[in-house]
Amino acid sequence: MHPARKQKLMIVLFILLGSMVTVGLILVAFNEGLNVFFTPTEVAEGKVEAGQNFRIGGMVKMGSVVKEGLEGTDIEFIATDTNKDVSVRYTGVLPDLFREGQGVVADGYLDENGVFQATQILAKHDENYMSAEVKSALDAGERKQAEAAMAAGQTP
Amino acid sequence: MNLSGSRQTLGTGASLAATLQRELLIILRSPGDIVNPLMFYVIAVSLFPLGGQADAEWLSGIAAGVIWVTALLAVMLSMESLFRSDYEDGSLEQLLLSPQPLYFHLLVKVLGHWLLTGLPLVLLTPVLAMMLALPGEAYWPLLLGLLLGTPTLNLIGAIGMALTVGLKRSGVLLAVLVLPLSIPVLVFGSGMVQTTLNGLPYTGLAAVLGALLVMTVSLAPLAIGAALRISVN
């Protein structure tokens, strides 16, 4: 082959090989998981040890929030991913959007009792925006559905 | 022409080896280029115990971050010597006009630079990690991360250096160009240490670092070459 062509071909092959290896390694990485926070399930599986700082993410379980202390700044609630639960304790002011049934992300560590001691609480907002009326209408609809389901003897 | 009988045709590989050898010889002749970045690394890392608290727990908390960030800065400062003398004495023009493939020559040049500045930096790291009370289990991911990460940083730095070698004052500008692009390496590299400290496997992150390395190895020479052509203009 013409030497100049050969050079070009070598470079092209090298880059192609590089891209393939890159893609391969990225796939490996995704298999291993890159998440920056852990779900309650992962916590329950024992992926983290007590005392380590990490970030947990989940939903605030309906009806689980308990406020204590003088100004209600000692807070305890349960973070859930519907599969497993982790109880979280936090002292401080909560962000406005902290609601039951909403996403939450917390920094902190597990104590010996398996309670997550949070140092910071952040509210994660979901992707849906709606006006209050729409929401209540929707909620009403859901409640009706739920009642209907109850009436039919099924567990919601 | 006097092509005597001793003439030996070289393939691309041998010609690359010659470039590597030249690179190493040149750096070895000016030890300041090797020693100064290392000195910077040591001094800058030791600033942190002084600037913050000095208790072991606090230190081990910041160790990985500090080591990675300082290594990044040191690598960047060490880039200053790459291409600079070649630019000034005209060797760069010769390289650009050489009939050999520029792509591989540039790769080899950066490799030579890494061998004499990046590698010593990695080898020095355990000492600094000890000074910062890094827990024992984090040494391996730290070193592996730096081994995979510093060549990437060198390649990114080489792009920046190639872009600024024609300018008179390039120090800060180089940093401004190169640091943002190096952030991913930093994030995954120090992430490896952090995950280990959290008791998790670091293979995923190491794979990402490897992917970044392979990607820059295959693409950076193109950018470096284009940038050098602009700089000699």
Place this chain on the structure above:
Amino acid sequence: MNLSGSRQTLGTGASLAATLQRELLIILRSPGDIVNPLMFYVIAVSLFPLGGQADAEWLSGIAAGVIWVTALLAVMLSMESLFRSDYEDGSLEQLLLSPQPLYFHLLVKVLGHWLLTGLPLVLLTPVLAMMLALPGEAYWPLLLGLLLGTPTLNLIGAIGMALTVGLKRSGVLLAVLVLPLSIPVLVFGSGMVQTTLNGLPYTGLAAVLGALLVMTVSLAPLAIGAALRISVN
């Protein structure tokens, strides 16, 4: 000689004002010299949360140290433009041969440099402090410390720059010379923040920083002058 009637004799003060004005004019003409160190400051500070952990508690623990160390590095990199162009175009020789007192001229030059690079850096700090989640009560000691500390760092950096201005590549060498000398400023400066976070008064440390400033203001010009005389030789 054509000494027309409009001639006005200037005292030392007015002649210093002229030097200051020139310094400011020159820096304003090359905005890169102002903007690049600031960019470096911002980028380098953001490297730490990325390289370390990102939670607010960890960040606020290292905030003071990180800000101080990075400010130190940024000041040092910004020094590159001081004396460099004066050296290259021969203005430095003119300054050294001027019948006016060199001591004050150098002081004013560094002051000009600080006004356009050090001061913006201090002013930018609150934003970075916020990004690093520094507790509110620590803002004042941090800013006060930087206000007292950056001029000192500039003066120390000016000594280093004066020593290396005659060399071609000064970047890393400058860092290696200057960083060790700047450690006291760093220790007391970040100490101010730490004491405040521990609920103690910081006046004592501020006084030390003030003392360091006054000392360098009075002694550094001598060292800078001597170093410059060596460099132009």
Place this chain on the structure above:
Amino acid sequence: MWQWLYRLGSPKLFYDMTTGFLPWLTIVTYFLLIVGLVWGLGFVPPDYQMGDNFRIAYIHIPMSVGAMGIYAMMACMAAMHMIWNIKLADLVARSCAALGATYCALSLVTGSLWGKPTWGTYWIWDARLTSMLILLFVFIAIMALRSAYDSENSGSKAASVLTLVGVVNLPIIHYSVVWWNTLHQGDSILGVSSQSANPPEVWSPAFFVGLGLIGFFFQALIRRTRNEILLHERRSQWVQQLLTSKQLQE
């Protein structure tokens, strides 16, 4: 083969074509912006959780998407400049940089202002936020590099190379929310294409503002590019003619 491209790349042609077009674009832009903002900020019902805060979306989202779009456009221009040596492409890229940096900075500012009431913090080192910050750094680095060169030609080429290198950041920004569990929410809320339950009265103002900001970008881009063209071609015949005819009019 690329003849048409070169012809399109003629600064004079660009200048002539935009002369008539620019006023219309400007009018439409302001109309869209005013309608969208008044509607979005004043009339759309508040969100059931975030209340009025969510209105920041009408600025934040177009700014964010805009900044990324501008970068993508700048990268295309840089590629055209590098490959076919089209000067106009570089003039456009140059105008893009400053505008993109502005959009990017506004995205960061509006995002943080929104973050305080919703997440509880102005800033957090989350993948999307960080990568957006890097985008701002890259924009600034490109401008700094260009201005560091004395020779304009080399400066443009160097800026083009850096622009192309920086493109890797774009997919990182976009997919950051997919690859990592970030605090910043995922794709698709106000998007028209989205499957989500957002009713039209929520997303239509966004549509207006979005189009308006795109329009704003283009009219600002065209204005800046026209200035650059005049500056660059100031010695050419047609610019001289233009200037004398302007002077005659006055």
Place this chain on the structure above:
Amino acid sequence: MLSASGLYCERDERVLFSRLDFDISAGRVLQIQGSNGSGKTTLLRILCGLNADYEGELRWEGKLINATVEHFRAGMFYLGHSPGINKALTPMQNLRWFCANRGFADDAAIIAALEEFGLSVYRDIPCFQMSAGQQRRVSLARLPLSGASLWILDEPFTALDRRAVADLEARIAEHASSGGAVILTTHHPLQLSCALEIINLDERGPQ
């Protein structure tokens, strides 16, 4: 070998040359003349491919140069204002790298070339210890090594003493007579034993 047609170049809004055509074939020596700043260096850098800011057409052995870059580079040798010699290395090391770049290793030839340029004794001395003229000779020693047919030389006589100048002139004439070609600039009156063509740039660009 190399032919140019309709070359045009402007720099900083000043036209350096326009409508420049020439054709250089084996056995010819072409001198580019012009006052300081007239664009000689710029022209040579355009010819050898270091500068791409020009309009017009360049052909190497009939083909457009961009279509045959590798060929062209192997057949051409450029020596610019700066010598392309690393000062920390010895002449031997410098020239070895040069040869490797050209795809061969041949210490005997390097030694012969150094001898030809009067540098035998300095073979293993780092270049920074040598005077300007000696450094220049190291870079000239690449001429016989390059194996190129077209030499492009920008002021090759700088810093050379009288004898060395005469030697180099002889070398250039020899190269031309053995089928090579040379394009060069110089401010000094050339004395060649072969025909010399001249292009004067001062007449080319509107001042």
Place this chain on the structure above:
Amino acid sequence: MLSASGLYCERDERVLFSRLDFDISAGRVLQIQGSNGSGKTTLLRILCGLNADYEGELRWEGKLINATVEHFRAGMFYLGHSPGINKALTPMQNLRWFCANRGFADDAAIIAALEEFGLSVYRDIPCFQMSAGQQRRVSLARLPLSGASLWILDEPFTALDRRAVADLEARIAEHASSGGAVILTTHHPLQLSCALEIINLDERGPQ
């Protein structure tokens, strides 16, 4: 004004000059001659106090120079190889700073000086936009402004065109005739309307 006795200087282990004595008084012009690298610049820098690596004695108006530095600096003006002009500033700004350094402010005089050197139109243009010769003129415009009696000029004719050279020669002669003194180096044959003394360094140092 300035007298030197027994000056000796070596650089890089090579003696540049030794046992150099001279005495320059009002109305005299002294030219230092010598080949490249013979030490002319070094000598001038020693005289004006920028270089302290020498042996011997320098006196200003009878007093040892170190004892009367401020006086000496006020009465002397040195112009070296590099122009001492900041390229980002305009001629006016550059010269204002120069005057302030010399302890006065006088815009009228600056304007007159710029006019004398043919720079009136360029008064407010940043120097980097000017050609080498024009930049040189800006630095020369300091001569009339300096108010110094002794001028020390290192190759002041560099980059000047023929008319400017003649003007500067006239200026130098005028300065000497009005009671000043000048020490200068140049490679060009000086044509002065006044007496010229010459020191040749090539005869001073052992080669």
